[in-house]
Amino acid sequence: MPGARADGGAGVGGLDQQLFTDxxxxxxxxxxxxxxxxxxxVVLCSPLLDNWPVTLGGALWMRAYPLVVVSPDVVDADTPGQRVAAVARRSRLRALDRMGAGTIDWGTDTPIDSAVRRSLPHLLWNR
Known part of the structure; x- marks a missing residue:
């Protein structure tokens, strides 16, 4: 199964991810x-380096709270480990997007206002 973990758990950041523990x-x-x-x-600013923001996004989505996620991309992709972290981050961003959150993937070499302007059509389209 694509995205499945070796321990049988759900893939990183996917909608099939378990949002609840016990x-x-x-x-x-x-x-x-x-x-x-x-x-x-809600505006959530997170580099999405772990699954907690996806869990929070799912809980907000289930309660119909409008959510915009601003995610600064702080992950380099120079080493194999960094590339894995970058893929996991993108997966989390896509999971939040599929939940209906507005998402801004902010490359930190770009001013935040430019990133928001570039994402604005996407944010408005999803509303």
Missing amino acids: GELDDRVQRLLARLPADAQ
């Missing part, structure tokens, strides 16, 4: 959700 959300996600007003619009 039937419960991560405590950090629960605390954050408890603080959000019902009409909140």
Whole structure:
């Protein structure tokens, strides 16, 4: 199965990823959700170096919170390990995009306003 882990778990950052552990959300996600007003619009800034932002995005998506993810690309692709990390990051970004989050893949060599402007048509199209 593409994207499957050797231990039988779901692929990195995919929608098939388990969003819950033992039937419960991560405590950090629960605390954050408890603080959000019902009409909140969420902007998440993360380099997506682990799955936690995808878990948070899934929890927000399940509760119909609008989400925009700004992800600075801080991963070099010079070594095999860095290339794996870059692929995992892109997979997480795609997973969030498939959940309906607006996503901004920000190459840090580009000013943030340029990255937002470049992503604006994509963000507006998904609304």
